[in-house]
Amino acid sequence: MEYDVVVVGGGPAGLATAIKLKQLAAERDHEVSVCVLEKGSEIGAHILSGAIMDPIALTELIPDWKEKGAPLDTAVTEDEFLFLSPTGSHKTPEWLLPECFQNHGNYIVSLGNVARWLGEQAEALGVEIFPGFAAAEVLYDDNGAVRGVATGNMGVGRDGQPTDQFQQGMELLAKYTVFAEGARGQLGRELIAKFKLDEGRDPQAYGIGIKELWEIDPAKSKPGLVVHTAGWPLDSDTYGGSFLYHLNNNQVAVGMVVGLDYANPWISPFEEFQRYKTHPAIRGTFEGGKRLAYGARAITAGGLLSLPKLIFPGGALVGCEAGFLNASRIKGSHAAIKSGMMVAQAAFDALVAERSHDELPAYPAAFESSWLHTELNKARNFKQWFKKGRAVGTVMTGIEQWLLKGNIPWTIHRTKRDHECLQPADQCPRIEYPKPDGVLTFDRLSSVFISNTNHEENQPIHLTLKDASVPVSVNLAKYGGPESRYCPAGVYEYIKDDQGADKLQINAQNCVHCKTCDIKDPTQNIVWVAPQGGEGPVYTGM
Numbered sequence: 001m002e003y004d005v006v007v008v009g010g011g012p013a014g015l016a017t018a019i020k021l022k023q024l025a026a027e028r029d030h031e032v033s034v035c036v037l038e039k040g041s042e043i044g045a046h047i048l049s050g051a052i053m054d055p056i057a058l059t060e061l062i063p064d065w066k067e068k069g070a071p072l073d074t075a076v077t078e079d080e081f082l083f084l085s086p087t088g089s090h091k092t093p094e095w096l097l098p099e100c101f102q103n104h105g106n107y108i109v110s111l112g113n114v115a116r117w118l119g120e121q122a123e124a125l126g127v128e129i130f131p132g133f134a135a136a137e138v139l140y141d142d143n144g145a146v147r148g149v150a151t152g153n154m155g156v157g158r159d160g161q162p163t164d165q166f167q168q169g170m171e172l173l174a175k176y177t178v179f180a181e182g183a184r185g186q187l188g189r190e191l192i193a194k195f196k197l198d199e200g201r202d203p204q205a206y207g208i209g210i211k212e213l214w215e216i217d218p219a220k221s222k223p224g225l226v227v228h229t230a231g232w233p234l235d236s237d238t239y240g241g242s243f244l245y246h247l248n249n250n251q252v253a254v255g256m257v258v259g260l261d262y263a264n265p266w267i268s269p270f271e272e273f274q275r276y277k278t279h280p281a282i283r284g285t286f287e288g289g290k291r292l293a294y295g296a297r298a299i300t301a302g303g304l305l306s307l308p309k310l311i312f313p314g315g316a317l318v319g320c321e322a323g324f325l326n327a328s329r330i331k332g333s334h335a336a337i338k339s340g341m342m343v344a345q346a347a348f349d350a351l352v353a354e355r356s357h358d359e360l361p362a363y364p365a366a367f368e369s370s371w372l373h374t375e376l377n378k379a380r381n382f383k384q385w386f387k388k389g390r391a392v393g394t395v396m397t398g399i400e401q402w403l404l405k406g407n408i409p410w411t412i413h414r415t416k417r418d419h420e421c422l423q424p425a426d427q428c429p430r431i432e433y434p435k436p437d438g439v440l441t442f443d444r445l446s447s448v449f450i451s452n453t454n455h456e457e458n459q460p461i462h463l464t465l466k467d468a469s470v471p472v473s474v475n476l477a478k479y480g481g482p483e484s485r486y487c488p489a490g491v492y493e494y495i496k497d498d499q500g501a502d503k504l505q506i507n508a509q510n511c512v513h514c515k516t517c518d519i520k521d522p523t524q525n526i527v528w529v530a531p532q533g534g535e536g537p538v539y540t541g542m
Contacts, residue, residue, distance in 0.1 A: 003033045003128075004351055006148055006174035008135045008187060010038030011047055012111070012333045013319025014180030015118040016061055016340030017347075022125035024348040032351060034127050035172065036119075037151065039134035041534040043119035044112035046182075046513060048211060048297040048542050050243055050255060050330060051111040052076065052103055052226065056371070057337035062121060070117050072107040074247050077224030079103050082281060084231040089281040098401030100328040100379060103226050108245045108253070110541050111333055132534030138187050139171060145357040146314030148173035149187065154532050157458050175356035176347045177315040180340065183298045184515040186530055188321040197308035197317070203417040204323055205302035205383050206519045207240070210273045210488050211255035212447075213541050216289035221250045228330070229282075230390065233275040238262045239386040239393070240269075242276050243330070244285065251292070251541070252285060257299065257330070260418040260486075260520050261387065264428040268485035269516075270296075271433040274441040286440055294447040295542050296488035296514040301327040301383050304376040305413060310364045314357040316343045324372070328379035328401065335372055342366040378406025384414050422522045425480030444490035448510050452538035453489070455509040455531055462531040463491065463506050463517065470525040471504035479522055486520050488512065512537045 005021055007014040018034045025032040040046035055072060058065050065072070081092040081101055123129055136152035149172055155165030179188050183206065192198050227244040234240045239259030246252055256276055258269040277283060300306070300323035307323050310316055318324075318339040325332030346362035367373055381400060386393030400408050436442045455462075465471070475481055476494060481504075483492035489510045497503045513536045518528040 001170060002173045003035050004174065005032065005034045005176050005178060005347055006172045007034065007036045007178045007180055008149055009180035009182060009321070010036050010043045010119060010129060010131065011115055011180060011182055011319060011336065012118060013336035013340045014178065015115065015122050016337040017178050017180065017318060017344045018122045018127040019061060019118065019125060020341045020344035021348055022127055024344065028352070030352055032348065036122065036127060036129045037133050037135050037172065038129065038131040039530055039533050040131060040536065041538055042131045043129065044116040045538045046536060047112040047115045048209070048295040048539055049111040049333065050211065050245060050253060051109050051333060052106050052245065052331060053109045053114065054106050054331055054334040057334040057341065061337055061341055071113040072109055074108040074223050076103040076106050076108060076226050078226065080227045082227065082229045084229050084279055084281065086232050087280065096402070098398065100401050101228065108224070108226065108247050112539050112542050134530035134533040135187060136169065136530050138190060139173070141357060144313065146177050146312065147357060148177055152530055152533060156460060158460060160460055163458065175351060176360065178318055178343055179315060179321050180318045181321050183300045183320040184518055185321045186528060188317055191312060192308050195312040197312065201308055202302060202305040202414050204300060204306045205414065206260040206418055207257045207299050207301050208260055208269050208296060208488065208514060208516045209255055209257045209299050210270060210296045211253060211542065212291055213293040214252045214254060214286055214289045214291050215250055216252050216285060218250045220285055222246045223248050232279065233272050234258065236390045238267065244282065259301065260516065261421040263421050263423045265422050265425050265479040265482040266428055266431045266485065268433060270444060270488040274436060275433065277440050283440060291442070291450070293540060293542055294450050295537055295539050296512050298515040298519055299332070300325050303327055303383060304380040310367065311359045311361065313359055316360055316363055318343050326376055326379055328382040328397065338370065338372045339367070342370065378408070381408060381412045384412040387414055419520055419522050419524060422479060422482065424478050444488065448489050448512065451512055453510065453512055453536060455511065455535045457509055459532055461506055461508045462529050463508050463511065464527045464529055466525045466527065470523050472502050474523055476502055483517055483521065486516055488514060488516065492517070
């Protein structure tokens with residue numbers, strides 16, 4: 001199938017790309033064919049975010065979004081920032097909060113619902129959307145330029161042989177292909193390596209975001225209240241923080257982000273999040289409530305200094321695939337939408353000029369002169385300061401964002417990749433986590449159950465190992481088997497075989513596609529590849 005533009009990924013960045021292309025085509029009376037591939041079973045099924053949304057880019061893309069029913073229903077009314085100790089909390093006066101922590105004018109949203117709405121707007125403009133189709137391979141022409149993607153075969157058995165349900169994948173060819181897979185996208189990772197797009201940039205930094213959606217006692221509901229916390233339960237050398245957002249309908253979104261550059265292999269981000277909910281300043285919100293949904297997803301946090309080159313022959317990276325998230329604001333959806341709009345303009349102008357399969361330099365040029373670049377430049381040192389510990393990170397963020405208002409005369413670089421930060425297990429204090437109570441705190445398997453995750457078991461395991469001996473000989477022996485703790489879905493489990501020897505069991509059917517293993521595995525032996533299209537989590541309200 002041939003199109004002018006193929007977009008890989010049906011999140012805010014990919015859908016904004018498609019919408020803007022069709023808007024430009026209508027304005028200029030120049031037909032452009034656009035399709036969007038989405039590996040989830042439907043648009044929004046794999047979308048997970050806190051989420052507070054700055055509407056600045058959405059307003060540029062669809063000025064009448066309110067009249068068209070965009071699901072931005074809960075305006076932020078109050079910001080709180082708490083520093084937690086094991087038994088108490090300290091609230092930062094609102095006048096002391098840097099601008100990056102102020103959310104008036106923003107909205108608490110389900111980003112999955114926003115993506116579904118954007119999908120409807122795209123289809124109304126004539127965009128062809130194919131949910132349930134996972135792009136599994138980048139296609140190149142004889143000159144090495146990207147000419148499209150191929151979707152994965154369906155109905156392949158665990159032994160690699162076709163079953164009775166076998167369906168051949170499709171080739172989708174395009175003059176330009178836009179990659180919007182989200183953080184640590186499978187094809188984006190390949191493209192960054194092939195075209196050396198990260199050459200001269202700081203290593204990308206990632207975090208894992210873990211989230212639950214709760215229905216709480218109506219007497220405790222405060223729609224529009226935004227609470228961010230730092231400190232306990234994480235130690236002072238581990239980057240991270242938590243959020244608690246009050247939505248309408250007596251719902252609360254609660255979650256934690258843990259930087260994947262943590263050093264202690266005994267840390268379990270999932271268990272740290274469960275502990276967070278037991279803090280005296282937090283637990284009261286949930287007592288008498290009911291957990292509705294659960295999910296997890298890696299995020300890009302390196303910011304401007306880790307942003308790769310955005311273009312290559314035949315295509316471009318947008319959204320969190322590139323790393324546009326502003327970690328200091330804990331926001332990425334506005335940046336994703338803006339990046340999609342900018343690449344759409346560049347691609348449309350190239351198509352009008354009858355170009356194809358070349359680079360789109362107008363896209364990075366537009367970014368460098370945009371408000372998004374200005375915003376990210378102000379926060380360029382945010383993650384790097386926190387590598388020096390919470391105290392230094394907090395003080396320097398206050399100086400840069402509150403005192404200097406983002407007009408920063410210095411730049412701080414990082415040199416290590418997240419997986420290189422893990423220390424040997426015998427050099428770190430072991431952490432014993434309390435057992436879940438099933439009321440406020442939960443285990444992984446009951447959590448995965450309410451993420452509606454499903455995979456056909458008779459298919460090749462999509463969590464691949466370069467060397468099957470490494471998990472036991474290196475990860476378990478040196479690092480204490482960290483994959484059994486950093487995975488928020490219970491995918492990795494060390495068990496004994498019939499001879500009593502250790503072995504790694506991969507429960508691939510539990511995978512929520514968060515990509516943490518692909519990022520944090522200390523030997524980079526685990527490679528995440530897409531399973532059959534339409535599988536994985538089906539998030540609702542997330």
